Amino acid sequence: xxxxxxxxxxxFIRLWRISTxxxxxxxxxxxxxxxxxxxxxxxxxxxxxxxxxxxxDPAPSVADVRSALAAGxxxxxxxxxxxxxxxxxxxxxxxxTVARQESGAEAVSRQIKAALDAKFxxxxxxxxxxxxxxxxxGDELRRNAMIALAIAFLTTLIYLAWRFEWRFGLAAVLATLxxxxxxxxxxxxxxxxxxxxVVGAILTVIGYSLNDTVVVFDRVxxxxxxxxxxxxxxxxxxxxxxxxxxxxxxxxxxxxxxxxLIIFGGTVIRPFAWVLLxxxxxxxxxxxxxxxxxLLWINHKWPRATAGSGRADRLAQASRKTERxxxxxxxx
Amino acid sequence: MKLKHxxxxxxxxxxxxxxxxYPRTVVERVKRDGVFQYDTVDRVPLKRGLDLVGGIHMALxxxxxxxxxxxxxxxxxxxxxxxxxxxxxxxxxEPVVQQxxxxxxxxxxxxxxxxxxxQDVVQKSAFLEFQITDDSDAxxxxxxxxxxxxxxxxxxxxxAGRADTAARRPAGLGxxxxxxxxxxxxxxxxxxxxxxAVAAAAGTAGPLSSVLQQGSIPGEYLVASTNxxxxxxxxxxxxxxxxxxxxxxxxxxSDSIVVGNDTYRxxxxxxxxxxxxxxxxxxxQPNTDPVEGTLVTFELNNEGGRLFRRETGRHLQDxxxxxxDQRVMGRxxxxxxxxxxxxxxxxxxxxxxxxxxxxxxxRAGSLPVPLKIVEVxxxxxxxxxxxxxxxxxxxxxxxxxxxxxxxxxYKLSGVFAVGGLIVYTLITLAVLATFxxxxxxxxxxxxxxxxxxxxxxxxxxxxxxxEEMDAGKTPRAAIDAGFDNAWSAIIDTHVTxxxxxxxxxxxxxxxxxxxAVALLAGIAxxxxxxxxxxxxLFLIWLHRTGGVKPxxx
Numbered sequence: 001x002x003x004x005x006x007x008x009x010x011x012f013i014r015l016w017r018i019s020t021x022x023x024x025x026x027x028x029x030x031x032x033x034x035x036x037x038x039x040x041x042x043x044x045x046x047x048x049x050x051x052x053x054x055x056x057d058p059a060p061s062v063a064d065v066r067s068a069l070a071a072g073x074x075x076x077x078x079x080x081x082x083x084x085x086x087x088x089x090x091x092x093x094x095x096x097t098v099a100r101q102e103s104g105a106e107a108v109s110r111q112i113k114a115a116l117d118a119k120f121x122x123x124x125x126x127x128x129x130x131x132x133x134x135x136x137x138g139d140e141l142r143r144n145a146m147i148a149l150a151i152a153f154l155t156t157l158i159y160l161a162w163r164f165e166w167r168f169g170l171a172a173v174l175a176t177l178x179x180x181x182x183x184x185x186x187x188x189x190x191x192x193x194x195x196x197x198v199v200g201a202i203l204t205v206i207g208y209s210l211n212d213t214v215v216v217f218d219r220v221x222x223x224x225x226x227x228x229x230x231x232x233x234x235x236x237x238x239x240x241x242x243x244x245x246x247x248x249x250x251x252x253x254x255x256x257x258x259x260x261l262i263i264f265g266g267t268v269i270r271p272f273a274w275v276l277l278x279x280x281x282x283x284x285x286x287x288x289x290x291x292x293x294x295l296l297w298i299n300h301k302w303p304r305a306t307a308g309s310g311r312a313d314r315l316a317q318a319s320r321k322t323e324r325x326x327x328x329x330x331x332x
Numbered sequence: 333m334k335l336k337h338x339x340x341x342x343x344x345x346x347x348x349x350x351x352x353x354y355p356r357t358v359v360e361r362v363k364r365d366g367v368f369q370y371d372t373v374d375r376v377p378l379k380r381g382l383d384l385v386g387g388i389h390m391a392l393x394x395x396x397x398x399x400x401x402x403x404x405x406x407x408x409x410x411x412x413x414x415x416x417x418x419x420x421x422x423x424x425x426e427p428v429v430q431q432x433x434x435x436x437x438x439x440x441x442x443x444x445x446x447x448x449x450x451q452d453v454v455q456k457s458a459f460l461e462f463q464i465t466d467d468s469d470a471x472x473x474x475x476x477x478x479x480x481x482x483x484x485x486x487x488x489x490x491x492a493g494r495a496d497t498a499a500r501r502p503a504g505l506g507x508x509x510x511x512x513x514x515x516x517x518x519x520x521x522x523x524x525x526x527x528x529a530v531a532a533a534a535g536t537a538g539p540l541s542s543v544l545q546q547g548s549i550p551g552e553y554l555v556a557s558t559n560x561x562x563x564x565x566x567x568x569x570x571x572x573x574x575x576x577x578x579x580x581x582x583x584x585x586s587d588s589i590v591v592g593n594d595t596y597r598x599x600x601x602x603x604x605x606x607x608x609x610x611x612x613x614x615x616x617q618p619n620t621d622p623v624e625g626t627l628v629t630f631e632l633n634n635e636g637g638r639l640f641r642r643e644t645g646r647h648l649q650d651x652x653x654x655x656x657d658q659r660v661m662g663r664x665x666x667x668x669x670x671x672x673x674x675x676x677x678x679x680x681x682x683x684x685x686x687x688x689x690x691x692x693x694x695r696a697g698s699l700p701v702p703l704k705i706v707e708v709x710x711x712x713x714x715x716x717x718x719x720x721x722x723x724x725x726x727x728x729x730x731x732x733x734x735x736x737x738x739x740x741x742y743k744l745s746g747v748f749a750v751g752g753l754i755v756y757t758l759i760t761l762a763v764l765a766t767f768x769x770x771x772x773x774x775x776x777x778x779x780x781x782x783x784x785x786x787x788x789x790x791x792x793x794x795x796x797x798x799e800e801m802d803a804g805k806t807p808r809a810a811i812d813a814g815f816d817n818a819w820s821a822i823i824d825t826h827v828t829x830x831x832x833x834x835x836x837x838x839x840x841x842x843x844x845x846x847x848a849v850a851l852l853a854g855i856a857x858x859x860x861x862x863x864x865x866x867x868x869l870f871l872i873w874l875h876r877t878g879g880v881k882p883x884x885x
Contacts, residue, residue, distance in 0.1 A: 002740070002741050002742075002743075003798075052715075103395070103397055103704060104704050104705050105391075105704075105705045105706050105707050105708055106447070106448075106451055106705050106708050109447075109708065110448065113448075126712070127445075127447075127710065127712065128712040128714070128715050129709075129710065129711050129712060129715055130447060130708060130709065130710035131708070131709050131710075132705075132707065132708040132709075133706075133707050134704075134705070134706040134707060136393075136706055137391060137706050137707045144839045144840075145839070147839060148835050148836065148838070148839035148840070151835050151839075152831070152832045152835045152836075155831050155835065156828050156831055156832070159827060159828060159831060160828075163824055196840065196844050197774055197844065197847075199844075200774065200836055200840065200844045200847050200848075203832050203835070203836050204781065204832070204851075206832055207828055207829040207831075207832035207833070208829075210825075210828045210829075210832075211788070211825040211828060211829060214821065214824045214825055214828060215792065215821045215824075215825060218820055218821040218824060219821075222817075222820075242799070243795075245791075245795050246788075246791045246792055246795045249737075249741070249787075249791045249795075250784075250787065250788040250791050252737065253733075253734050253737055253738075253783075253784045253787045254781070254784030255784075256730060256733040256734055256737065256784065257730035257731075257733070257734060257780050257781060257783055257784040258730075258781070258784070259733075260726045260727075260729040260730035260733060260780070261726045261730065261777060261780055261781075263726075263729075264722055264725045264726040264729055265722055265723060265726040265777065265780075266718065266719060266722035266723070266726075268383075268719060268773055269722070269723070269726070269773065269774075269777050272774070272777060273777070276781065
């Protein structure tokens with residue numbers, strides 16, 4: 001029988017200072033950077049125009065294209081080659097451009113084509129992809145994305161509170177919040193553009209990270225019943241250790257599919273896959289190192305906020321036991 | 333449940349999934365020799381999204397910048413019908429035209445790669461009117477007042493300051509009144525002579541009257557192309573709008589005419605009341621004529637025909653302008669006699685495609701309100717093909733890796749898990765096909781991702797079974813306990829993921845919804861495959877070994 005991490009007995013929670021330091025080291029500079037310079041948002045969110053064009057041979061240089069667009073009244077367009085030198089991506093995302101799309105989203109796209117036709121001739125290129133988004137749609141989408149994130153959070157919190165107990169739910173959600181911040185910081189470090197697709201990836205990370213935490217907490221719940229006299233500290237460690245093989249195995253199969261998406265999935269999927277890759281690594285990390293210490297801390301802080309429920313009683317009992325254990329044994 | 337029944341259920345599931353996915357004959361529009369027509373084709377009933385087949389996605393809203401719309405929901409519902417008619421006529425395999433929210437229409441045209449033309453067809457109001465040109469010189473009489481208003485606004489720089497353009501400027505009002513009987517060729521002959529008169533007239537005449545030149549038919553004025561923008565600006569002034577002759581409207585021609593070296597844009601003064609509108613158009617067809625060039629012939633229904641005959645009979649020898657979306661099409665012809673149900677619109681210099689599109693929108697009806705495009709996405713077909721190839725390759729490699737991990741790690745149990753994975757894949761695809769879900773590139777990504785996550789349930793069960801075996805249970809007892817004890821964790825993980833997927837579906841648009849749908853289908857299938865199918869495989873194995881052989885896990 002091939003086994004990984006079988007019967008481990010690592011005191012994960014003892015390492016909470018190191019893990020917290022690591023988390024803060026990743027999250028804080030990233031969040032500060034985001035606050036200072038913001039994200040790079042995609043056309044969907046800002047409004048604007050993206051035009052991907054493939055020139056026939058001989059392809060003009062980027063500088064030529066830039067001057068053609070400037071002559072056509074579009075000096076603010078960003079131009080990049082995309083894969084081959086024949087293929088160019090032009091982005092017009094400035095507030096001026098977006099305002100010009102108020103009365104019709106297609107205006108700037110047509111202007112770009114007119115400018116290219118004037119300089120290089122109508123048949124000298126083919127349009128591979130166009131995205132033109134008016135300002136209203138962009139605003140709406142940004143709002144919807146925020147609402148989606150908030151609702152995803154709330155519903156999972158409610159579900160967890162119903163299935164477990166609010167302390168578990170809170171710990172799981174805080175751990176997930178940690179994952180989201182760490183993922184946002186990662187996106188900033190990697191300069192990944194925030195698109196709707198990437199927001200989808202963040203939502204998936206939320207789901208996955210909760211998944212991971214839920215599995216550990218499910219075991220905690222079970223162990224609370226099984227070993228009513230054990231301290232919560234020890235119990236959490238035991239649960240994390242017991243579920244460790246599953247955590248690592250699920251992580252590795254998911255990572256395998258994601259690596260395959262990054263390598264073979266093409267340019268559209270790649271940023272999405274990168275965000276997920278990081279999110280799943282950090283989600284696995286957090287369910288081991290963040291969620292359990294958080295639960296311990298929450299239980300320490302509010303040992304019996306709600307009276308009555310049997311689960312809460314057991315949890316509080318376990319917590320009191322922990323405190324007793326932590327005290328140095330009296331010397332006779 | 334008896335083993336026999338379990339096997340029967342699984343076989344039925346597999347058969348149902350295969351049947352759902354089996355290529356079937358459907359009637360759909362296909363492109364044959366460049367034309368779309370209905371035909372039967374065999375295909376797997378999985379709809380591919382725009383990002384995979386290429387095409388155009390548009391979002392439209394009512395444009396309220398020029399007109400106010402009192403009842404938007406009714407207007408939008410009517411506009412939706414018209415746009416749908418037009419798209420059906422446009423010829424696309426599976427056009428999607430639907431309302432999203434309260435104020436938006438979504439149009440999706442798979443396989444179309446000419447966004448400009450598609451946008452025009454969608455947006456053209458196609459409001460057709462027949463109006464009699466003014467023969468009372470109403471504008472000429474109002475000109476002094478209009479000039480005064482424009483001057484008072486400080487517009488229209490003195491002609492002397494622009495000597496070079498003034499020399500080319502065709503006429504002042506004084507000279508153009510002389511030309512009112514001339515035909516086009518005479519306008520040409522006169523131009524040289526008139527230019528000398530211009531310089532004198534321009535100095536004193538008003539800003540508007542100095543750039544208008546009487547055309548050859550009543551109510552027609554010619555504006556040099558260099559002055560068109562200025563005249564447009566003058567006419568758009570609110571004060572000018574109110575000072576225009578009552579009961580008349582001013583409309584530009586849709587195309588320019590060339591006289592000598594200069595191009596002019598005709599401007600027409602028309603009776604505001606149309607003698608008939610396009611609502612009576614029954615049929616319209618593009619055509620070409622050796623003399624007139626491209627044109628659209630149309631046919632009115634009986635009611636329209638009666639109305640048209642009566643009105644044209646009343647206006648014999650008058651000129652009738654055919655006005656489409658407030659532009660006069662061609663030069664207004666003289667009404668020789670009462671016209672019945674048939675007529676034609678000349679297209680000037682435009683090509684046959686333009687005539688086809690005009691005929692199309694005339695047939696499909698006019699838009700009740702102007703629409704503006706708030707979003708366009710156009711994906712080339714080649715890009716979509718690449719995306720499919722890359723997505724499928726990524727999926728296959730991911731699948732191979734996962735299968736490898738499972739079999740190396742869990743041996744025989746891993747094989748069971750792979751069996752479950754095959755059923756999982758079948759069910760997921762069948763669910764997508766059943767609900768007519770659109771498979772997008774993010775959808776493929778979601779599917780690939782869900783393969784990794786689907787195995788989570790297996791890991792939970794298998795690891796649990798190992799623990800139970802460590803605790804000294806028999807294979808049968810260990811497997812039972814493994815499945816039973818993993819159940820609560822499995823249901824929790826699936827529900828939380830399903831919740832986020834559902835929210836993603838609710839708030840996402842097109843491609844992201846595709847991702848959410850694939851994820852949801854995957855979650856449902858994963859419950860069935862991991863819990864039911866894999867357990868049955870174990871039960872079969874236990875049955876064959878008598879439950880005494882240690883399980884290879």
